[in-house]
Amino acid sequence: MARFLLVLLCFIALLGSSLGSSHANGRGEQSLAQINIYETSLALDSSVHIHASPQTLGSQGEDTEWVNVAISNPKPSSDDWVGVFSPAKFDSSACWQTDGKEKAPFICSSPIKYMYPNSVPDYTKTGNVILKFQIINQRADISFALFSGGLWSPKLVGVSNTVAFANPKAPVYPRLALGKNWDEMTVTWTSGYNINEAIPFIEWSAKGLASRRSPAGTITFSRNSMCDVMFGNPARSVGWRDPGFIHTAFLKELWPNREYIYRLGHDLVNGSTIWSKNYTFVSSPYPGQDSLQQVIIFGDMGKGERDGSNEYNDYQPGSLKTTDQIIKDLKNIDIVFHIGDITYSNGYISQWDQFTAQVQPIASTVPYMIASGNHERDWPDTGSFYGGKDSGGECGVPAETMFYFPAENRAKFWYSADYGMFRFCVADTEHDWREGTEQYKFIERCLASVDRKTQPWLIFIAHRVLGYSTNDWYGQEGTFEEPMGRESLQKLWQKYKVDLAFYGHVHNYERTCPIYEDHYSGTFQGTIHVVVGGAGAHLSPFSSLQPKWSLVRDYDFGFVKLTASNHSSLLFEYKKSNNGQVHDSFTISRDYRDVLACAHDSCEPTTSAA
Numbered sequence: 001m002a003r004f005l006l007v008l009l010c011f012i013a014l015l016g017s018s019l020g021s022s023h024a025n026g027r028g029e030q031s032l033a034q035i036n037i038y039e040t041s042l043a044l045d046s047s048v049h050i051h052a053s054p055q056t057l058g059s060q061g062e063d064t065e066w067v068n069v070a071i072s073n074p075k076p077s078s079d080d081w082v083g084v085f086s087p088a089k090f091d092s093s094a095c096w097q098t099d100g101k102e103k104a105p106f107i108c109s110s111p112i113k114y115m116y117p118n119s120v121p122d123y124t125k126t127g128n129v130i131l132k133f134q135i136i137n138q139r140a141d142i143s144f145a146l147f148s149g150g151l152w153s154p155k156l157v158g159v160s161n162t163v164a165f166a167n168p169k170a171p172v173y174p175r176l177a178l179g180k181n182w183d184e185m186t187v188t189w190t191s192g193y194n195i196n197e198a199i200p201f202i203e204w205s206a207k208g209l210a211s212r213r214s215p216a217g218t219i220t221f222s223r224n225s226m227c228d229v230m231f232g233n234p235a236r237s238v239g240w241r242d243p244g245f246i247h248t249a250f251l252k253e254l255w256p257n258r259e260y261i262y263r264l265g266h267d268l269v270n271g272s273t274i275w276s277k278n279y280t281f282v283s284s285p286y287p288g289q290d291s292l293q294q295v296i297i298f299g300d301m302g303k304g305e306r307d308g309s310n311e312y313n314d315y316q317p318g319s320l321k322t323t324d325q326i327i328k329d330l331k332n333i334d335i336v337f338h339i340g341d342i343t344y345s346n347g348y349i350s351q352w353d354q355f356t357a358q359v360q361p362i363a364s365t366v367p368y369m370i371a372s373g374n375h376e377r378d379w380p381d382t383g384s385f386y387g388g389k390d391s392g393g394e395c396g397v398p399a400e401t402m403f404y405f406p407a408e409n410r411a412k413f414w415y416s417a418d419y420g421m422f423r424f425c426v427a428d429t430e431h432d433w434r435e436g437t438e439q440y441k442f443i444e445r446c447l448a449s450v451d452r453k454t455q456p457w458l459i460f461i462a463h464r465v466l467g468y469s470t471n472d473w474y475g476q477e478g479t480f481e482e483p484m485g486r487e488s489l490q491k492l493w494q495k496y497k498v499d500l501a502f503y504g505h506v507h508n509y510e511r512t513c514p515i516y517e518d519h520y521s522g523t524f525q526g527t528i529h530v531v532v533g534g535a536g537a538h539l540s541p542f543s544s545l546q547p548k549w550s551l552v553r554d555y556d557f558g559f560v561k562l563t564a565s566n567h568s569s570l571l572f573e574y575k576k577s578n579n580g581q582v583h584d585s586f587t588i589s590r591d592y593r594d595v596l597a598c599a600h601d602s603c604e605p606t607t608s609a610a
């Protein structure tokens with residue numbers, strides 16, 4: 001221990017000021033990036049006591065536990081903070097080879113979260129406090145470290161005992177996604193078991209059907225998969241954390257509309273089997289099936305901590321509210337689309353586990369379909385369409401590994417998905433979409449290949465606003481869109497009669513296109529564009545300009561629910577994350593003949609917004 005503390009002179013910087021300053025990423029900060037660990041010094045004080053309990057977590061198989069951290073500090077200060085470290089031993093032994101320019105000795109990993117004791121009354125008077133941390137199973141033991149000096153010049157004054165989960169390698173956080181065929185569901189989860197230790201699989205069954213096992217593949221990613229360390233990249237340095245092993249099983253030949261029960265399993269080499277608890281899902285309807293189908297769509301949710309950690313920036317205050325409203329209504333939801341800017345981990349890989357834990361009640365029950373955003377993909381000189389640094393060096397690797405989505409090539413994040421009467425064409429705005437590109441061809445193929453007689457509801461999805469938004473910065477730019485968005489794609493939306501186009505990136509709600517009013521019927525006239533990026537990250541103000549095509553705007557947290565009752569009626573609702581109340585709604589009512597009625601050449605080539 002003494003040796004460990006002696007080498008603990010200095011911590012790696014978290015590069016807060018060097019992260020991307022995109023106007024689209026909340027306030028441009030990951031809260032972990034605020035800690036100036038390069039300037040951290042060792043100031044261990046034997047009169048400081050920190051005790052964490054219970055010492056063993058998850059003894060009943062839980063993947064989430066509350067831990068009490070009792071602190072006694074004779075010199076309390078309002079800017080003291082407690083970092084949660086995992087692995088618990090955060091000294092230089094885990095450091096990677098460097099070019100020798102860093103200060104040494106040093107540690108090489110960010111805390112996974114942190115909290116201010118001052119959030120509890122009287123701490124600065126008494127120095128005594130019990131902090132309650134919610135801890136999830138992230139495959140390694142955990143310690144709690146008290147720092148004085150604030151985030152800018154931290155001084156380590158004490159470290160707690162170590163706590164650990166009974167089985168840190170346990171399979172956790174299942175997330176469902178549609179496969180490439182309508183009768184296929186995929187299950188992806190995380191564990192600490194590599195293929196030489198255990199064989200991963202899903203055991204599943206439905207009432208009246210024999211139980212089956214489906215094998216799972218295992219993948220992971222390494223520090224070397226992260227993008228270049230230049231520009232201050234946390235993903236390859238202080239933000240790196242071993243992601244464990246990611247398993248995906250493909251459950252095939254599902255009966256439509258049937259409830260299945262499933263559990264995650266690992267057959268260990270010693271002959272025993274590790275099981276998760278049981279989960280259930282309802283399989284997809286047959287494409288074109290006439291039945292009630294309910295879809296949730298939102299972007300930019302990010303994650304929040306239920307114990308109040310990471311409050312430096314009060315980051316993403318809406319995330320938990322959105323998550324909780326969806327969980328509350330889950331029995332009335334069939335599928336979820338989170339359309340980019342998933343975790344805002346921004347290169348701090350531990351946040352991916354925390355996100356998958358947060359959405360587990362949703363993602364283990366209904367397909368959780370994701371799109372790629374700037375915070376998943378962008379990094380200079382890496383082939384992203386935008387050269388910003390918003391991914392913190394992740395370059396799409398965690399998103400493409402932690403979640404399944406039915407793309408031909410998961411590094412090219414575009415795909416189509418059929419769900420009953422819906423066809424979703426999901427674009428990837430972080431790769432070129434313009435005419436002549438591979439992605440443009442995919443978008444046209446996706447839109448063109450759907451039979452509207454059976455799948456009348458055609459939905460286009462993209463992270464950045466390729467259509468219309470009166471968000472503040474788009475207003476200042478005078479574009480009211482991501483440049484080259486609608487110029488490239490509007491003729492496709494019009495030709496193939498896309499009903500609705502959804503975007504995130506802008507953290508508010510807006511429904512556009514005045515030609516439709518609140519309700520429209522009959523012949524298709526053009527696409528309704530919806531910005532629904534207010535699921536959690538800091539809200540984006542609107543421009544003072546409001547062109548006539550901007551019908552409804554809301555500066556608040558929320559999400560959209562689509563309810564298809566049959567082939568003729570689609571209910572659109574925008575709901576507030578605060579209370580689940582409907583704030584905006586309309587119904588599209590029409591029959592197949594109305595879709596047929598408008599041949600491409602007889603339609604207006606653009607909406608009145610052009």
Ligand SMILES: [Fe+2]
Nearest residue numbers: 024341373505
């Ligand atoms: Fe974004």
